[in-house]
Amino acid sequence: MSRRRSCSVSSSTRKKETHTRLRSKSGRFKVGDPAHIRAMLRPLRLLLSGLKTQPSRCCSSFVSRMRYVNRLKEDDEACAAALKDGSIFLFHRLSPLLRRPDARTFSPAAFTCSDVQLVLQRLGSDGSQLKEAVLIGCSEQNQAQFCLDVGELDQAAVEEASQGTFIDLRKAFFLLPAAEAPLVSKGQALLHWHQTSRFCGASGQPTQRNRAGSQRFCSSSSTVYYPKMSAVAVALVSDGSRCLLGRQPSFPRGLYSALAGFCDMGETLEEALCREVAEEVGLEIQSISYSSSQHWPFPHSSFMLGCHALVSPAHTQLSVDNSELEDARWFTMDEITRALQVKAPPRRGDPPIIWLPPKHALANRLIREWVEQQQQSEGGE
Ligand SMILES: NC(=O)C1=CN([C@@H]2O[C@H](COP(=O)(O)OP(=O)(O)OC[C@H]3O[C@@H](n4cnc5c(N)ncnc54)[C@H](OP(=O)(O)O)[C@@H]3O)[C@@H](O)[C@H]2O)C=CC1
Numbered sequence: 204m205s206r207r208r209s210c211s212v213s214s215s216t217r218k219k220e221t222h223t224r225l226r227s228k229s230g231r232f233k234v235g236d237p238a239h240i241r242a243m244l245r246p247l248r249l250l251l252s253g254l255k256t257q258p259s260r261c262c263s264s265f266v267s268r269m270r271y272v273n274r275l276k277e278d279d280e281a282c283a284a285a286l287k288d289g290s291i292f293l294f295h296r297l298s299p300l301l302r303r304p305d306a307r308t309f310s311p312a313a314f315t316c317s318d319v320q321l322v323l324q325r326l327g328s329d330g331s332q333l334k335e336a337v338l339i340g341c342s343e344q345n346q347a348q349f350c351l352d353v354g355e356l357d358q359a360a361v362e363e364a365s366q367g368t369f370i371d372l373r374k375a376f377f378l379l380p381a382a383e384a385p386l387v388s389k390g391q392a393l394l395h396w397h398q399t400s401r402f403c404g405a406s407g408q409p410t411q412r413n414r415a416g417s418q419r420f421c422s423s424s425s426t427v428y429y430p431k432m433s434a435v436a437v438a439l440v441s442d443g444s445r446c447l448l449g450r451q452p453s454f455p456r457g458l459y460s461a462l463a464g465f466c467d468m469g470e471t472l473e474e475a476l477c478r479e480v481a482e483e484v485g486l487e488i489q490s491i492s493y494s495s496s497q498h499w500p501f502p503h504s505s506f507m508l509g510c511h512a513l514v515s516p517a518h519t520q521l522s523v524d525n526s527e528l529e530d531a532r533w534f535t536m537d538e539i540t541r542a543l544q545v546k547a548p549p550r551r552g553d554p555p556i557i558w559l560p561p562k563h564a565l566a567n568r569l570i571r572e573w574v575e576q577q578q579q580s581e582g583g584e
């Protein structure tokens with residue numbers, strides 16, 4: 204964890220500094236007056252606050268943003284200052300506030316700190332709630348990003364005051380563009396973690412959060428708590444020409460997905476995949492290769508690790524455990540290609556069709572990668 208300070212000052216800080224010097228030169232303050240001393244110290248204070256609240260520009264913008272966020276996690280004062288210039292995403296009982304810039308697009312609504320203060324004041328809140336804001340990241344424009352749950356306020360009143368709509372994350376996640384959904388799901392996951400981690404598991408005493416909300420601390424047992432994700436292994440299993448998908452009874456009608464399961468304590472990713480596939484469909488797998496990962500907010504913060512695997516040639520006979528899966532079967536390239544073309548889930552009364560997880564889901568990526576691999580190997584033959 205880096206504790207380096209930034210080496211840059213914002214242009215607005217520089218402007219304010221010049222302004223202060225001019226005012227002092229104009230003879231408004233007498234030398235030695237407390238007001239004069241304050242005025243003389245102001246540029247230094249601004250310089251120091253600039254150092255604390257701006258990402259450094261001495262390295263690549265990605266590196267400086269990452270170091271900036273890390274610094275805000277460690278420095279409560281810097282984090283409080285960053286909130287004043289930052290953007291805030293509002294939630295109401297964990298549902299994010301979305302706006303519709305046009306009839307087809309949804310986007311998470313980002314507010315300035317003063318906008319949120321105005322909304323809170325208009326609804327009779329004193330604004331101290333802002334301290335509950337949790338740091339979620341830093342935009343490419345170097346602006347710290349926070350989330351805040353205003354669940355104590357009347358939902359309709361906040362919606363009216365902020366010109367947005369709070370939408371349940373299960374719906375909101377898929378309405379948002381794939382690039383914006385992760386930020387909202389990270390915010391929701393952090394807010395949920397704070398709401399359910401108020402007490403220490405060792406002492407039973409209340410825990411206190413740092414300003415960024417990146418950890419909670421129990422002063423009684425000296426335990427530091429960090430936000431948690433459960434590791435989940437996902438495998439797209441292939442037999443060379445077909446891929447294996449399954450569905451749980453709780454899935455919407457016709458939806459099939461890659462096999463997945465929570466990793467047990469002490470397991471490697473490969474062990475978890477082999478065990479889950481054996482448990483759920485009675486197969487053994489080999490040639491496991493890692494693809495990619497994602498944070499999945501449903502039901503509560505999983506860290507999904509996606510892999511491809513081949514079924515062992517000696518064990519290709521499916522034996523589905525119906526206590527875990529309603530169905531699992533092999534799908535041909537043609538079936539998968541057709542399923543990938545389904546744009547929306549079937550409505551009630553529509554003829555039954557097979558459809559696949561949306562683009563936001565890692566399973567969708569694994570399925571598309573498998574299709575590409577098949578096309579490449581067909582092209583190579
Ligand atoms: N993003 C994606 O592309 C995909 C995401 N997923 C997600 O992965 C997750 C896991 O997949 P799933 O097949 O359901 O997992 P499992 O096959 O492991 O079955 C889930 C069951 O495991 C038990 N369980 C064990 N450890 C945990 C834990 N840490 N948290 C919660 N339950 C646990 C629970 O049983 P009990 O209730 O009996 O205690 C739960 O019902 C799901 O949340 C699913 O949404 C799955 C596939 C693709």
Ligand SMILES: [Mg+2]
Binds near residue numbers: 462463464483
């Ligand atoms: Mg499973």
